Every structure is written in structure tokens, then in C-alpha cells.
Amino acid sequence: MVKIIMHGCNGHMGQVISSLVEKDPNAQIVAGIDIADNGNNSYPVFTDMEACDTPADVLIDFSSPKAADQLMDYCVRRSLPLVLCTTGLSEAQLAKVEETSGRIPVLRSANMSLGINTLLKLIQDAAKILATAGFDMEIVERHHNLKLDAPSGTALALADSLNEAMDGEYHYVYDRSQRRELRDPKEIGISAVRGGTIVGDHEVIFAGPDEVIEFKHTAYSKAVFGKGAVEAAKFLASKPAGKYDMSDVIG
Numbered sequence: 001m002v003k004i005i006m007h008g009c010n011g012h013m014g015q016v017i018s019s020l021v022e023k024d025p026n027a028q029i030v031a032g033i034d035i036a037d038n039g040n041n042s043y044p045v046f047t048d049m050e051a052c053d054t055p056a057d058v059l060i061d062f063s064s065p066k067a068a069d070q071l072m073d074y075c076v077r078r079s080l081p082l083v084l085c086t087t088g089l090s091e092a093q094l095a096k097v098e099e100t101s102g103r104i105p106v107l108r109s110a111n112m113s114l115g116i117n118t119l120l121k122l123i124q125d126a127a128k129i130l131a132t133a134g135f136d137m138e139i140v141e142r143h144h145n146l147k148l149d150a151p152s153g154t155a156l157a158l159a160d161s162l163n164e165a166m167d168g169e170y171h172y173v174y175d176r177s178q179r180r181e182l183r184d185p186k187e188i189g190i191s192a193v194r195g196g197t198i199v200g201d202h203e204v205i206f207a208g209p210d211e212v213i214e215f216k217h218t219a220y221s222k223a224v225f226g227k228g229a230v231e232a233a234k235f236l237a238s239k240p241a242g243k244y245d246m247s248d249v250i251g
């Protein structure tokens with residue numbers, strides 16, 4: 001039985017994970033941490049992270065970048081493996097993730113779904129053939145109107161995957177509104193759409209002369225992220241310090 005602390009327990013993803021774990025005989029949420037205790041959870045909720053000393057095997061985080069620094073220090077202090085799912089971290093915070101993973105196991109992934117983690121691999125083969133042949137690469141993401149960060153963490157991960165396949169030769173362009181110049185062949189354009197209740201769509205577009213290839217992932221429910229996060233927590237609970245991602249879980 002894996003004992004989980006849920007950080008951001010009152011949020012959309014915190015609630016998805018609470019429902020999934022309730023039906024899982026091999027996992028249990030032993031405590032939650034959030035800004036407020038709305039009294040809706042079946043486990044104790046701490047509004048002060050430092051006050052939460054409940055014994056646990058792993059912490060899952062779906063909250064806010066504002067909490068990330070304190071959260072990493074807390075997990076190190078408690079030697080608690082960390083499944084870090086919050087997106088929109090700063091460069092300094094990403095550097096802190098590296099440093100933290102030298103001391104405890106940290107699994108960071110901008111997208112916990114099987115589909116996106118498969119796509120991250122597939123597009124590398126496509127890029128090697130198509131970008132080498134001169135195709136332009138663009139990413140379009142669409143999310144609900146409550147999303148705070150843009151572009152999505154997944155869009156950035158997809159761009160990083162393309163760029164890695166192309167030996168890091170590309171740079172990212174997020175906004176062309178002030179530009180009056182031709183598209184640089186070595187750019188990856190990333191565009192964000194926000195509206196309604198869209199769970200999360202990502203398109204990777206390879207546009208060449210007279211032909212276009214598109215890869216598209218659509219999440220129809222936040223459960224795809226929740227399931228991946230619970231699997232990641234079970235995986236990470238017994239691992240040594242180090243940096244992990246969903247490819248370690250999915251294989």
C-alpha cells in the first residue's frame with residue numbers, strides 16, 4: 001500500500017486523484033496540503049505545509065509554481081519522493097529540481113498521460129526525417145479558460161523533444177504579432193489557445209512544400225493525467241534519489 005501526501009488537494013487535479021485513489025486497493029492518501037481546508041476531503045488537510053508530518057511514502061504535487069521552492073525543501077527535509085506535476089516553473093526552479101533530485105527521487109513531467117508520453121517519442125523520428133528535409137515545425141495547444149500558464153508545459157516538452165532530435169539547433173517563437181520578417185527555418189513556433197472547458201489538446205505540425213503532417217493528442221478527461229500520476233507515485237516510492245520522468249514509468 002503506497003501512502004501518498006496530495007499537495008494541491010482541493011484543486012481540479014487533487015480531486016481527480018482523490019477519487020482515483022479511493023478505488024485503488026494499493027494506494028491511500030494519508031494527508032492533503034492546500035491553501036485552505038474546505039472540509040470536503042476524507043483525509044486530514046494541512047494549510048501549513050510545515051505542520052504536515054504524517055508518515056508517507058511519496059508526495060504528489062498539482063498546485064502552483066508559487067509553492068514549488070518551499071515544496072522541494074519540505075520533501076528534502078522529510079526524505080519524501082516527489083512527483084512534480086505542476087507546470088510553469090521558472091528557470092531557477094527547474095535548476096532547483098536538478099539540485100533536489102541529487103538528494104531525493106524526483107519525477108517531473110508536464111504531462112502524465114500515456115498518449116503524450118508516446119507522442120514525445122514518435123515526433124523525434126518524424127523530426128529527423130521531415131525537419132531535415134526542410135519542413136517547418138509548429139506546435140498548437142488548447143486548454144480551458146482556468147489555465148494560468150502559457151504555453152502549456154506539454155507544448156514546451158514537445159518542443160524540447162523536437163529540438164533534442166535536431167541536436168538543439170532550434171529556438172522557440174511564442175508570439176509573431178510584432179514581427180515583420182520571414183519565418184526562421186530553425187524556429188519552432190508555439191501557439192496557445194484558451195477557452196471553455198477544453199481539457200488539453202496538443203498538435204505538432206510538420207509543414208513542408210505542398211504537404212503537411214500533423215500529430216494530435218486530445219485529452220477527453222483529466223483522469224488520464226491522474227492515472228499516470230498515481231502510477232508514477234507507486235513507481236517512485238521505492239526508488240533511490242535521482243531525476244525521473246514518465247518514460248521511466250511507461251518503459
Ligand SMILES: NC(=O)C1=CN([C@@H]2O[C@H](COP(=O)(O)OP(=O)(O)OC[C@H]3O[C@@H](n4cnc5c(N)ncnc54)[C@H](OP(=O)(O)O)[C@@H]3O)[C@@H](O)[C@H]2O)C=CC1
Nearest residue numbers: 008010011012013062063064067085086087110111112225
Ligand atoms: N503534469 C500533468 O499531467 C498536469 C499538470 N497540471 C498542472 O498542475 C497544476 C494544477 O492544476 P489544476 O489542479 O488544474 O489547478 P487548480 O487551480 O484547480 O488547483 C491547484 C490547487 O493548488 C492550490 N494552490 C495554489 N497555490 C498554492 C500554494 N502556494 N500552496 C498550496 N496550494 C496551492 C490551489 O488553491 P487556490 O484555488 O486557493 O489557488 C488549488 O487548490 C497546474 O500547474 C497545471 O498546469 C494539470 C494537469 C495535468
Ligand SMILES: O=C(O)C1=N[C@H](C(=O)O)C[C@H](O)C1
Nearest residue numbers: 087110111147152153154200
Ligand atoms: O493545466 C492543465 O489543465 C494542464 N496542464 C498541463 C500542461 O501545462 O501541459 C498538462 C495538461 O495539458 C493539462
